[in-house]
Amino acid sequence: MHFADGAPQVNGTGQTEYGKSVVEGLKKEEQIEKASVQKLSEEHDLVLKTFRLLIADLCQQFKGGHPGGAIGMAAIGVALWKYVMHYAPHTPTYFNRDRFVLSNGHTCLFQYSFLHLTGYKAMTFDQLKSYHSDRVDALCPGHPEIEHEGIEVTTGPLGQGVANAVGLAMATKNLQATYNKPDFDVVSNHTWCQIGDACLMEGVALEAISLAGHYKLNNLTIIYDNNQITCDGSVDLTNTEDTNAKMRACGWDVIDIEDGCFDIEGLVEALNKARASTEKPTFVNVRTVIGLGSAVAGNAVAHGAAFGDADVANMKKMYGFDASQRFTIGEEVRKFFEDLPARGEEFVQSWEKKVRAYEEKYPDLGADFRRRVEGRLPENWKELMPTKDALPAKATATRASSGLVFNPIAQACNNFMVGTADLSPSVNMIWKGKVDFQHVSQSRLHSQGGKESGVKGTDMYKPDLKTTCGITGDYSGRYIHYGVREHAMAAISNGLAAFAPNTFVPITSSFFMFYLYAAPAVRMGALQHLQVIHAATHDSIGMGEDGPTHQPIELANLYRAMPNLLYIRPGDSEETAGAWITAIEAKHTSTIISTSRHTLPQQPQTRRDGVAKGAYVLEEAEDADVTLIGVGAELCFAVDVAKELKAKNIKARVISFPCWRLFEAQSLEYKRDTLRKHRIPAVVIEPYAPNGWERYANAAICVKRFGHSLPGKAAYKFFGFEVGTMTTKVSEYLEKIKADDILRQEFVEL
């Protein structure tokens, strides 16, 4: 096996020679000198001891943190960072690097310490020691954070990382199917996901595991730190399932490692086998001991507390270290890791060379690939959206408007990966000629070319999934059937988005109410500054018969308050266009576009650029008596009530208010001019819990109880959202506050 470009040698299974040598060296002892085996074994022993004591010291320093898991996983880390993973410490953003996700994020010292040892420049020794300090600029927060060098995703809430890893692996598959050529594997990376016992209990992980098995993501490996301990005690208190059998049932290969605390060779062999898998994702079940070497080894106490000075000193003595020294990393250990930055740069240079040759041979595809690597959309994306004139004049549900304005963009711009939690018929996210993301047999690929990076022929990505309903697809597809897995959908989308900045822009879609299922992942997307766009339909009691379980009342309150998330309720097709433009331009922010199930009239005065301001005046009236604030599906009510009020000689101006957060970002002057709240009272019309509208309105026609199962129109009527009723409420309110000055200053629910 030989690569002309001088890259670290990778064999047909993607296994590095580094990994091969340690395995074969130690397995076939007759072929090499026993002395070198002995030496390597001693080196490993020293590295493991050093690492474990380092973790113990780092927690002991500020008497807190999570030592146990990191200590138990030491051998896994050595296998990964020294032998198995392809990465570049001095070029952390190397595009074709393996992605590593620490789903059990509380063991972050595991990752931080290896980042330090392998030479990531930002992770200086001082920085490493900042864990649990009050240093405001620390790179060692209590859970890994995407902002920092060498961290792929922010984790912490358990289970999320598993779904993120599935998204990262899907990203690779899609890029490979889109760009790789028989002689050019410009994308070939693997995704490694480290988990603990808890991740296997969380629903979001179980959803993602099921989907990864379906997609046959052979480029994904879960490494299970099976220490059988969680906070409450041993895992058998609450989980006695046959995990391996469950994983196999979900379509995964399983490899067991019995001595996970020490068996680096076995781990390397297993992980390389996982990388070489051709048909399935791999689950490596690694038995470890939490807090190995400490007095609380194997005990839940080792999970989330420092061991105490005496125990740490004792560990050091037992390991033959000087108990009076802290943070000891000997020269031999430094040496053990010192080749890694250079190896990493070889990866980078080899890849860059390959990409240049690729661009030469395939200039169009090469330019497109470069664009994706740089996270740019095609320049003309905005022109693909119909203008206001080109949108239908007839009443249209804004969920349909979403399709009208966005489908042409999704079709033309391959950054967008569009998925749905089994609501394709409802969410209108299918574009003409869409191809589903589905698996393609790797054995077929191999039979055609010997390895993924050397496939021959052009039909290599033809679909081989024969579904009962006849819809198929392949890995180049950009439409994702997530199944009824809302939470995994959003978390997987975070993984897609995290692959590289804006290389993918994931779209999720479901009923708005089910974004409560997805909420923890929506939050993680916003927190990580990931551009993920959530197309949420059926966003009011107007959705009707499905009743209170499907009618959002309080959910907007969560998303309007969530930092770095734009929650936008457009009122007609034009505003829906504005919502999508805003979302697509928000490169570091997540957005929910919240649309109606039912048809809404087109408002002549709506403006897509008004949406970008969060709120704008739709109908001005000098010397107005009242401002009516209309929102989303109920914007038309505000317009109609204003008309009715006019008949009663009450002058109403109308504001359209699709997004609080965008409005807050405007100048004080713009806000005051728009609201005029200090001069005339404002009434908001929205069938949600009103909390927070107090900032912009003096009164609300709102809903403070759960909904009611009725046809949409009847539901609106039941809750008083008829134009006549609302008009009366507003005019009576205006009368009342004339007589009651205190009431004028209070917020009133009408």
Added chain:
Amino acid sequence: MHFADGAPQVNGTGQTEYGKSVVEGLKKEEQIEKASVQKLSEEHDLVLKTFRLLIADLCQQFKGGHPGGAIGMAAIGVALWKYVMHYAPHTPTYFNRDRFVLSNGHTCLFQYSFLHLTGYKAMTFDQLKSYHSDRVDALCPGHPEIEHEGIEVTTGPLGQGVANAVGLAMATKNLQATYNKPDFDVVSNHTWCQIGDACLMEGVALEAISLAGHYKLNNLTIIYDNNQITCDGSVDLTNTEDTNAKMRACGWDVIDIEDGCFDIEGLVEALNKARASTEKPTFVNVRTVIGLGSAVAGNAVAHGAAFGDADVANMKKMYGFDASQRFTIGEEVRKFFEDLPARGEEFVQSWEKKVRAYEEKYPDLGADFRRRVEGRLPENWKELMPTKDALPAKATATRASSGLVFNPIAQACNNFMVGTADLSPSVNMIWKGKVDFQHVSQSRLHSQGGKESGVKGTDMYKPDLKTTCGITGDYSGRYIHYGVREHAMAAISNGLAAFAPNTFVPITSSFFMFYLYAAPAVRMGALQHLQVIHAATHDSIGMGEDGPTHQPIELANLYRAMPNLLYIRPGDSEETAGAWITAIEAKHTSTIISTSRHTLPQQPQTRRDGVAKGAYVLEEAEDADVTLIGVGAELCFAVDVAKELKAKNIKARVISFPCWRLFEAQSLEYKRDTLRKHRIPAVVIEPYAPNGWERYANAAICVKRFGHSLPGKAAYKFFGFEVGTMTTKVSEYLEKIKADDILRQEFVEL
């Protein structure tokens, strides 16, 4: 087998003779006349056809709804309601009834139609026909609702019902272990959970399935309507796992039914076998055809749309029915179900007789059982809580205060089932002598008495789970290790609470931030008016090092807006007592008690009865310049800032404001007296997104971005929550508004 009390005969496995007869009759044909087999088969055929046409008509009437699943499940329904389930149509609240949960709630017509056919009085023919009508008092909402006769839980958001059913089955187990005696099985019911393909994809169901297997809930059966169709098409688009193998790996028995559309006999046999299971919950995998008989049979279109007049007419012709007639239920079909109300009353009377005899033989236990059946707490529960004087004067974390005030009550009152999502060391919910809820071998029970209802000896519920950490338990235990399964924890708790009103009062516990994982189930509890109390700790940036993924910023906004949910942030031990009293007294409302990780000083002026009012004046100051609103973990800041302001000659009054919803329920007069917002400005201090405080305050010292990983004190400092900084902010604000009248009317973030 003979029961003296004249109840429907139940054999050793709990199988009714009704069920037995149909199975044995049809299997052992030589023993009975072929003619009667033929007759029964013809009856079944007619019932199935009638039922399927009824569903088609009910959807066609208003041209909407979900016909396909209900039609496909017809035979399952006949097996359940005619032969297998123990229930009483004329006494729907019969305590020992089997519980039926329709987790695929969109197929609600399935349940409504059987409620009608089996004689539930409320479900008149007219009511049945109200499905999708605009009748405001309809008993046929788009998903089943707990308020209505014969419905055990509200379902709709998929997967929830599975977890609810696990809770219902756990309730039975706990009552059995607590009250049953060898000669008295006062509780012996089974829980049946109907699901579709989607429920098996949802994380909440997967979490609950894993836990049910661990608990060996042999009194729980999932019936899987395996039609391999969801909205997007065939299930193999997105799920190709080996479901049976997965269920077995999770500790479930699996029974396959190949011809689920017609094989009533096979279904009855399978369901009776499931009821008779001694060691495991049972998963009955029933192959059906969605929309059987319609032109769209087996197609996703059959899921959520009426078939159209032509197709419905065609179905009728094919079935030999008059196509011009709608809603046909022939006399023979009525007759088929007519014995069920009387059979039900026999169940009721037999059970009541048994309970009377039980009360006679075991008067103390009998009285306790009666109390539980009636959903009452022991009278003295409030006295068990320490008075303010008896609470420690030293600074205490309110999560610890929660334990101090509630543990004695949990210990003494067996209504409380207290669980945690693997945070026992953090949430302080363990009382002295607590026993864990864990499984007990049914085979041991059986070997001692032949059947559960006839067990001998007193050690029958001794623990047989040998955990690695040594903690065991039994079914009488009331402390639940839910594992790291927050969503299932809350949904299972809804099931416990739904068993019978207030017979169980479930407590959940976790970090507040993880109640975002649990949110869909918390919502369902509130929506169903279930009393579930959620003990949420680590509720502010003060929780520290775990960082932004664990620091709530926007979550309170969701819960403060959620109808029928009390979100309470107590400020010290006394207020924590008030929060628990309020929660325990709220019989039809869910509560979140939101507490601190870190210690808080005890405030001399706090009052537990103040909490019940939502907000109250802590420190009054006549002619005050400003009102400071303190909340929860930051109440102490408001008190301290008031002191500092005094030194600057600024008079501040202090309000403690633990709960918006409770405050909103007070009189206008009380609210105005407390707030005085129309006279002096108010500033709220809370490190959350401020949205909604605008109603009560004019300015906020708040946080609008995600948190930061720092030790608690440093985190507060980082975000400006130091007394000096806050004092300056308030005084500067007061200066500013003197000069700017518009600003005085606006909400200002300081």
